[in-house]
Amino acid sequence: MGVTSRFIGTVVAAAALLIGPLVGDLAAGGCMGCAGLTNYAGTALASCHQSPLADWQISASVEIESGECNMIKDDLTVLCDANKNCETTVTYSWGKEMADGVKGIGYQQTKPSKQPATSIQFGEKPPWERGKGDSVTFGPDAGPAQECGRVYSYFIEANICGPLRASVWASCTACGQVVK
Amino acid sequence: MSSQRNSLLAGAAVGLACAGLLWVSGGSSVEASGPSLTAPAGSVPSGSNSLMVLREVVPKLHTEPSPSAVFLDDFFGDDAEEVRELLTAEGVDLETLPLPMPEADLMAVLPAWLTYADHERAAQRREKLQWPEQLTNEWLQVRYGVLVELGPQELETLDFLAELARPDIEVAIDRYLDELETAMLTEYMQGEVLISPFLEWPRQAAPTASDPDPAFYTMVRVGQGWVARVAVRTAANPAALSARLQIHEQVRKRDQRVREALLALQ
Secondary structure (H helix, E strand, O other): OHHHHHHHHHHHHHHHHHOHHHHHHHHOOOOOOOOOEEOOEEEEEOOOOOOOOOOOOEEEEEEEEEOOOOOEEOOOOEEOOOOOOEEEEEEEEEOHHHOOOEEEEEEEEEEOOOOOOEEOOOOOOOOOEOOEOEEEEEOOOOOOOEOOOOEEEEEEEEEOOOEEEEEEEEEEOOOOOEEO | OHHHHHHHHHHHHHHHHHHHHHHHHHOOEEOOOOOOEEOOOOOOOOOHHHHHHHHHHHHHHOOOOOHHHHHHHHHHHHHHHHHHHHHHHOOOOOOOOOOOOOHHHHHHHHHHHOOOOHHHHHHHHHHHHOOOOOOOHHHHHHHHOOOOOOOHHHHHHHHHHHHHHHHHHHHHHHHHHHHHHHHHHHHHHOOOOEEEEOEOOOOOOOOOOOOOOOEEEEEEEEEOOEEEEEEEEOOOOHHHHHHHHHHHHHHHHHHHHHHHHHHHHO
8 A cells, every 4th residue: 555655646746747737726725636536437338320420329427536635735745634535527428319218327336345226316207308319417416425445337328229338437546645 | 260150050050950851851750860859740841841941940040140240250359259248148139239330430430429519518517517506595505504594585696696607617617628528539649549349348447546647537438339438637637637626716716705695694
């Protein structure tokens, strides 16, 4: 862990030198210095070619940032508050040819233990309408709290001549680390 | 790998066809060197009907791999069998699955896939604006941590204050989304957008703490038989991160004005 911290610290220090404007932001209380926040594209399944316009059919995206890190900073140390969760904004999208085929959207904790998926409920009127592409976005107030070390998978599933799925992982892995 | 599989299929078809010939020529019971094939009395057709049975059985057994199966073999090479197993586990039948869009066509439209649809921008604006469509005391309490019981006119005043700040916030949001699009297109031009037919490949491990250059934004587009993945990384995209901080700054300014007004109204 110590090695990891030093490694991340080195990278962050190098990144801070490369990206000048952010140094000022760090001093202003931004949280970019607490790097190690990360997310990857997750899994996907695509079933068939349908549209003459060659549009994408479903999509998921996620951005992640730490919360207010409550930073303490001197010449050598940037300390982030381990009790502050990271924040994610997730966007699920579907194209117009998919409106009838969307089965659902939701998220699932995959680490430290795999939990049952939570489907987002829209009541009697889900937002997908025939022939109309659309998106829904959820911010930190609506999504699961990104506590350090947890990994979530955000997914949209559909069916059009076979199953389709797009999912993205998001994880907050280094919040609260001391970066030297 | 593909030709080996075809040979096996062809061999099996010939063997079963021979068994069928013995069956239709030998009457209702055929003794062969292997397991016996026994048909119930009266169930086996005779004469020209026998040939019809043969015609029906043989083509079904000796089918060519579907275009999608051939495409999969060609694209994935040594990994084809693993991909095939993953697809089977997902309930995908390659024999009936239409071909993905040609790769050259995908590459032509991929830059457009890496830009936001109008509805995506609208959804992002709604979320990042951090202001409700209908302002309520409950929302104010959650957002600002103050217990208030304002009347409709006072709520309208606060709404008006927020409305004044909206253009600056939306400009900041659009600038951020523009920067993300630029970053994604840069990834495309550098060959860093991962594309694969049928499912994502190569498989990616879940995030770890040791990623030296973490992504802060990722997007997966799925369509026309293809998966496209792109990640926008922290160190390489200071402009996008700076633009995101501008959103925070504009929202902070609005919230400051609203807080001051709340104090005055209380």
